[in-house]
Amino acid sequence: MSHHTATIRWKNQGPDFLARRYSREHTLHFDGGATLPGSPTPQIVPSPWSNPAGVDPEELFVASVSSCHMLWFLHVACDAGFCAECYEDEAEGIMTKNERGVLWISQITLRPCITWSGTKQPDASEVSHLHHLAHEQCFIANSIKTEVIVPS
Structure with a gap:
């Protein structure tokens, strides 16, 4: 703990x-x-x-999801033998009203751009799989009901 x-x-x-x-x-x-x-x-x-x-708290929330995803992504990429040189994400949270009319961040879209180095380069399906693994492990994503999207 x-x-x-x-x-x-x-x-x-x-x-x-x-x-x-x-x-x-x-x-x-x-x-x-x-x-x-x-x-x-x-x-x-x-x-x-x-x-x-x-x-603002909403920015902190979006940044928290993005940061946690990035940290797990780098971890699983390293485990897979891929060398990431740069990771940049322009994450965005969308605030909507729930069924009770209360505002909440219902969706966060991550837009990571990764620069790779080395002889072993991941293809698009491998990158997608790495994002899937990262999302499954992300402490923050596992703690929220907000939908987190990582476009392919």
Whole structure:
């Protein structure tokens, strides 16, 4: 078992909390020492109560799925004897309303682009299989109900 922590800090800086006129900016502190500015997405909470420069929870969620998939993909590619040199993913999450009318991220599409080196190069079906194996092992994908798509 492993244990993971994050500390989220927010302080009321007004001007009127009860009238919903307050900044939602906050700071995310991770157990390894990384710190990120956090904010709700300006699409939901408009400026000045949000900051588009901050990372919103939805972005963190999409990044978490993408990062976990990448780490497992690199692992299974290595196991298969393929040498990855570069992995880049422009992941996207889609927010929709569920049957109760509540917004949720219903779908995440990963768009990985991998550069390979070495004499052993995977073909398209092998890459697809590696993505399948990575998805099966991904801790985050196994923890959510959101559909995760990796186009071929």
